[in-house]
Amino acid sequence: MQRTEIKQSDFEALPLDRMDAEKIAGESTSYWKDAWRRFRKNKLALAGVVVIILLGIMAFIGGPISGQNYYQNDLMNANQKPSSEHWFGTDNLGRDVFARTWYGAKISLFIGLMAALIDLIIGIIWGAVAGFFGGKVDEYMMRIADILYGVPYLLVVILLMVIMPPGLWTLIIAMTITGWINMARIVRGQVMQLRSEEYVMASQSLGASNSRLMFRHLVPNTMGPILVTLTLTIPSAIFTEAFLSFLGLGVPAPLASWGTMSSDALGSLQYYPFQLFFPAFFICLTMLAFNVIGDGMRDALDPKGR
Numbered sequence: 342m343q344r345t346e347i348k349q350s351d352f353e354a355l356p357l358d359r360m361d362a363e364k365i366a367g368e369s370t371s372y373w374k375d376a377w378r379r380f381r382k383n384k385l386a387l388a389g390v391v392v393i394i395l396l397g398i399m400a401f402i403g404g405p406i407s408g409q410n411y412y413q414n415d416l417m418n419a420n421q422k423p424s425s426e427h428w429f430g431t432d433n434l435g436r437d438v439f440a441r442t443w444y445g446a447k448i449s450l451f452i453g454l455m456a457a458l459i460d461l462i463i464g465i466i467w468g469a470v471a472g473f474f475g476g477k478v479d480e481y482m483m484r485i486a487d488i489l490y491g492v493p494y495l496l497v498v499i500l501l502m503v504i505m506p507p508g509l510w511t512l513i514i515a516m517t518i519t520g521w522i523n524m525a526r527i528v529r530g531q532v533m534q535l536r537s538e539e540y541v542m543a544s545q546s547l548g549a550s551n552s553r554l555m556f557r558h559l560v561p562n563t564m565g566p567i568l569v570t571l572t573l574t575i576p577s578a579i580f581t582e583a584f585l586s587f588l589g590l591g592v593p594a595p596l597a598s599w600g601t602m603s604s605d606a607l608g609s610l611q612y613y614p615f616q617l618f619f620p621a622f623f624i625c626l627t628m629l630a631f632n633v634i635g636d637g638m639r640d641a642l643d644p645k646g647r
Contacts, residue, residue, distance in 0.1 A: 376565075379641040386637025389630040396627060400450055403443025411440040412595040420613050430615050432605060441597045442619050448598040449624070452513055453579035459517040460574055464524025465567065469555045471525070472532030483529070489519045498581065499590060507593040516581055520574070527570055531563035565642035572635035576628035583624050599624045 380386060404411055407428065415435030423430045429438035471482040501515035532555070535541065541558055549558075560567075579599075585591035586600025587607075594601075599620040606616035 376641040380637055383637040383640065385633050386641075389633035389637070392626065392630040393634070396446060396623070396630075397450065399443050400446040403446070404440045407437060407440045407443075409437035409440040411444040411597055412436065420609065420616075422613075423615060429619050430613070432602075432616050433609055433613075438602075438616060438619060441602055442599075442623065445597045445599045445602050445620060446623060448509070448592055448596060449579050449582060449600070450627075452509065452516075452582045452592075452598070453575045456513050456516045456520060456578035456581075457571055457574040459513065460521040460524050460578075461567070461571055463517070463521035465528050465560060467521065468525035468528025468530075469532050469560055472529035473536055473551065473555050473559065475533065475536075479529070483526075486522045486525055490522045492519065494519055495581075495584075498585065499588075502585060502590040509592065509596070512582060512585065512591055516578055520578070524567070524570055524574070527566050528560070528563055531566055532559050535559050535562055565638075569635055569639045569642065572631055572638060576631040579624065579627055579631075 409427070413436065415431070417435065418427070418431050419433055419435040421427055421431040421435075427437050427439065429442060432438055432441070467482060467486070471479045497519055498515045501518065502511065505511045505515070536559060541554060544554055544558055582591055582598060583600030583603065586598050587604045589604065591600050592598040602620035603617055603624070606613070606620070610617050
């Protein structure tokens, strides 16, 4: 067997200029950049984002494009099938379904986003305070949340809609009375895990106030689960609005939402199914898009997938 002689020069670094070294080292990346990179690889989630953006755009320009009034009755043109004049047809009062669909999109998306935003704010504050202070504060706050959570959600919403004057904000408030609890529980759990981290104790030793520790250090580091929960809260709120409007407890006339349109079209389903198809289709499409986005964000923000 031939013996190979090992020289000292074999252990010396090869000549390499700075540009080549930077290419080998690679570009540094943050947690959010890495999450965005993984999210972009999820084509289904990106398709969901595109769908939501298009729905949002059409909610504002769909009515003017049609040239029709969403609330004007025209009994002479009632129950017309889709045509070049009325792209989605007309309902039993002669109102243009295309114009009403996109005006309804504006109302339904607004209710869903506002309800989710209020849930987000209350849930973050409640969960952060309970998780940060712990002890008796946590026990009392979470017992209150547990009591509210034990009451059936839809029962509370329906009861409030019956006793309160009808309106968009009444509907939003009714949906957020107990809707924030899930967000609060998630934030509480994350804050309890992070409050013993070294960077938190270091900030505390430097004299940082409790509010600064909670909302400048702890809450920002829980944004992953918060964003995922938010994207799943929006479709739930949209569905709740549609369900209440379908029961006649939602958006008051002459306003239109996908739920009120579905309710109005139910009586004509056998003869004019297109009147129900369009609002029901966009409810399903919106919920599916948000759920797909939420699943994509969960995969992208999962530290185990890094």
